[in-house]
Amino acid sequence: MQNLPEINHCSPNLKAYWCAACKAHNTFDIKSSRTSNGTTWTYHCKACRFSMFNPSDVNPWEKGLFIFTVLAFLIAIPLGLICLVKGDTNSNSFSLALILAGFGAFVGPIAWMMNKYMKKWNVWRSAQRRKSPEQLTQEGMNHPFQPEYESSGDFTEWAQQFLTPEEVEQLHLKYGRGMFIPTDQ
Numbered sequence: 104m105q106n107l108p109e110i111n112h113c114s115p116n117l118k119a120y121w122c123a124a125c126k127a128h129n130t131f132d133i134k135s136s137r138t139s140n141g142t143t144w145t146y147h148c149k150a151c152r153f154s155m156f157n158p159s160d161v162n163p164w165e166k167g168l169f170i171f172t173v174l175a176f177l178i179a180i181p182l183g184l185i186c187l188v189k190g191d192t193n194s195n196s197f198s199l200a201l202i203l204a205g206f207g208a209f210v211g212p213i214a215w216m217m218n219k220y221m222k223k224w225n226v227w228r229s230a231q232r233r234k235s236p237e238q239l240t241q242e243g244m245n246h247p248f249q250p251e252y253e254s255s256g257d258f259t260e261w262a263q264q265f266l267t268p269e270e271v272e273q274l275h276l277k278y279g280r281g282m283f284i285p286t287d288q
């Protein structure tokens with residue numbers, strides 16, 4: 104805000120990456136890493152290096168994984184118990200119960216982590232929404248971290264979360280040194 108009055112990083116935006124540690128839409132460094140499934144990108148807060156998340160991306164995953172975990176245990180526990188009572192532990196049903204319980208135990212903590220961060224986001228978002236535009240501006244001005252202009256792809260991606268491509272182009276013209284060619288007087 105102090106360096107870039109166009110963007111308030113303390114104003115909640117569901118589609119923008121958010122740092123749960125700094126409680127703001129701080130600027131980030133995007134890091135790519137190659138896995139067997141292709142390339143994945145992580146967004147690291149410029150203030151604290153914490154990994155940021157996009158609430159609108161995480162929300163459906165959190166709900167889906169949570170439902171999957173509940174269903175897996177709802178099937179696995181009674182099925183496993185029935186097999187145990189019957190002494191039928193070599194059956195396919197018992198194997199299925201073990202596999203489902205295993206999946207649930209693996210996915211459950213991921214869903215729980217997502218839920219934990221989504222809760223922090225929701226608490227912050229509702230608190231911010233109760234504030235007036237003036238209060239939000241004041242908070243943006245006083246936040247310990249102040250985003251700064253950079254002539255980089257990461258900065259452009261950050262700015263595009265809040266502004267249209269044309270407005271981002273204006274930012275580059277306004278702040279980008281060497282990119283702005285003044286007209287002859």
Ligand SMILES: [Zn+2]
Pocket residue numbers: 122123124125126129148149150151152153
């Ligand atoms: Zn941070």
